[in-house]
Amino acid sequence: MKSIQTFFITITGLFSTAQTKKNLIQVRDEANYSYFQASVNDLLTYDIMNLTQYKKHLYQKFLVALTEQDKMQIISYYRCNKDAHFENKLENILQDISIQDTQIGYTYMPNKSKKQWHVNFADQHLFGFYHTNLFAQDEIQCAEHPLLSHVRAAAEYLGKKVAPLTIEDGPTPILIKDIHRLGVVNVMPTNENNYGLYGNNFARANLKYIDSMSQKIVNDKYLTNFIAMAALGYGSGTYKYDEIKFLFQTAKSSFSLAKELSEGMEVELHTGNWGCGAFGNNRQLIASIQLFAAHLSGIQNVVYHTFDKEGKKGFDEGKKIYESFLRDIKINNCESPNFQLDQQFIMFLTKQNFQWGYSDGN
Secondary structure, three states: OHHHHHHHHHHHHHHHHHHHHHHHOOOEEOOOEEEEEEEHHHHOOOOOOOOOHHHHHHHHHHHOOOOOOHHHOEEEEEEEOOOOOOOOOHHHHHOOOEEEEEOOOOOOOOOOOEEEEEEEEEOOEOOOOOOOOOEOHHHHHHHHOOHHHHHHHHHHHHOHHHOOEOEOOOEOOEEEEEEEOOEEEOOOOOOOOOOOOOEOHHHHOOHHHHHHOEEEOOOOOOEEEEEEEEOOOOOOOEOOHHHHHHHHHHHHHHHHHHHHOOOOOEEEEEEEOOOOOOOOOOHHHHHHHHHHHHHHOOOOEEEEEOOOHHHHHHHHHHHHHHHHHHHHHHHHOOOOOOOOHHHHHHHHHHOOOOEOOOOOOO
16 A cells, blocks of 8 residues: 555656746747746656657667766747837848858768857748658658757746747748757668658658658757748748738748848858748749748848759859849948838739749648
């Protein structure tokens, strides 16, 4: 009888401790966003969704890489308000910006002189499919950064202001700072598997192969900063003004907040064909929107991951469109203090009659 009582006392004590840790996390508000900060130890008290067999294997394999020191790390979560307002600063677009493109995927290699931010091509529901066998960009990032699932669980628990929704009656992008990358998964095709592991191919592979293509990071773990922003999806015909406005406002709010949270450091933004896979957005339009939004936000460096020849072509054409608008602004409008840069850019893009693409099924 005494052993049973001891068991229930122990379980009750553990539950009470977990609840206390949860209640210690406070949501705070600023003008344009709400946020919370928590240690890895505290975030681990939040239960995640049931994982499929393959995802559970990766989660367990990578999570054991955490050391006791790693568990003291503070992770920060910021959610933009739907009516967030970041001012246009004309001086930002008069400054030079470095733009590079590459067909290589994210490497997350740190740069001590720059604050790096990596765009997560989010669903409306933050990391909404991390527990499934889908394995596109969003899910790969969650697998390699398994603490993201606990961050989402904490956001769900902590209430509406920080709810894990990147769209709620308007764009509400979410930024996450200082989260460990604990593993690496190679999704590229191999001699053993001609399809690789990207997208729906992950579910078609077997556990032995997935294990062979993944490894945990024991030493030199990187801390990654994420911008989770959701594009519109599954449109058709010609883009409308309101659609372009939504996409631009999403990127501008996201990049402006990233700049603000970088504490005066030079910023390096890593992004790519945002919303151009399953959501079917136009690559040229998406490139031009992101480049101008980054420039207007005061970001000094953009690394655009095009991934393939089609992505490279879309980026090159989008960059020309952005540069054309920029030249016109610098020549004709620098003297006007009331010039609405964002509205003029949205109108300019609307007149280009961009056409929606098609979902790639991933």
